[in-house]
Amino acid sequence: MSQSRDPNRQVPVRRVALEPTFESVPRHFAAGGDLITSHIIAALSAVFPDGEDFFVRTVRHYREQITDPVLADQVSGFIGQEVTHGREHRGFNTHLDTLGYHTKFVERLTKKGLAFRERHVPPIANLASTAALEHVTATLAELVMRSPQTQESFGHEAVRNLFLWHALEESEHKAVAFDVYRAVGGGERLRIFTMRMIRYGFAIGIGLQVVISLLMDKATYRPGKLRSSWRYVKKQPFLSREVWEQLKSYEVRGFHPDDRPTNDLVERYREELFGANGSIPLPPARTAVA
Numbered sequence: 001m002s003q004s005r006d007p008n009r010q011v012p013v014r015r016v017a018l019e020p021t022f023e024s025v026p027r028h029f030a031a032g033g034d035l036i037t038s039h040i041i042a043a044l045s046a047v048f049p050d051g052e053d054f055f056v057r058t059v060r061h062y063r064e065q066i067t068d069p070v071l072a073d074q075v076s077g078f079i080g081q082e083v084t085h086g087r088e089h090r091g092f093n094t095h096l097d098t099l100g101y102h103t104k105f106v107e108r109l110t111k112k113g114l115a116f117r118e119r120h121v122p123p124i125a126n127l128a129s130t131a132a133l134e135h136v137t138a139t140l141a142e143l144v145m146r147s148p149q150t151q152e153s154f155g156h157e158a159v160r161n162l163f164l165w166h167a168l169e170e171s172e173h174k175a176v177a178f179d180v181y182r183a184v185g186g187g188e189r190l191r192i193f194t195m196r197m198i199r200y201g202f203a204i205g206i207g208l209q210v211v212i213s214l215l216m217d218k219a220t221y222r223p224g225k226l227r228s229s230w231r232y233v234k235k236q237p238f239l240s241r242e243v244w245e246q247l248k249s250y251e252v253r254g255f256h257p258d259d260r261p262t263n264d265l266v267e268r269y270r271e272e273l274f275g276a277n278g279s280i281p282l283p284p285a286r287t288a289v290a
């Protein structure tokens, strides 16, 4: 039997060229120049590259134990996709940093924090964290792909493209780290305990980062700005009960990421983003050198 729950899962590594499109992104890029949403998106982007490097290391650690060629192939796709996400988000973070966000500082802090964790925590617990965080990203990815309101909140086309492309690939590989965790003997108790910690840790961590980031932005102190922004943000689907419950569903014994079907979304966005009229900018095709 395959170590992958879905042997037909395709995890393609795509070359994209989003970086030049970030140049025209303004400081408060989110829909209608929304203050808090811009800071939330910047906070997420700031932790992605080093978080994704951590995911890659934790899965790679077990690569030799993956004897099933199907899962081994999916692992290669997972690594390739995460490396590409990290590269594009680093580019976006560089631009955000020039606009006044402290994204590069957060990148350094994330890198140090995760390296500290890896020195003190056994590899299986780190892999459990990756599997849990992959459920967090898959949940957010599903929301981004399903909700026109969330897509609209990205405001600028370059930001929307970055997050939609990332969302598509998070959905494509959503069960890979999970299947590796199972294949190398990771148990249910550690898996569930890890998610319980991460669910709160992630929400509090990002929340704190957003508050600090807002305090450092002059626009926050403009009369009425924060209040009107909060009125907009509190209606956003990512703060809904459903998202929290979806995260929590991981804590049920026997859970598997594929229990929640998202193949329809994957098909749809493969076509919308990378089909004949796809919206994602691609690098020029390489020509063979004679």
Ligand SMILES: [Fe+2]
Binding pocket: 052, 081, 082, 085, 166, 170
């Ligand atoms: Fe990613």
Ligand SMILES: [Fe+2]
Binding pocket: 082, 134, 137, 170, 173
């Ligand atoms: Fe991922």
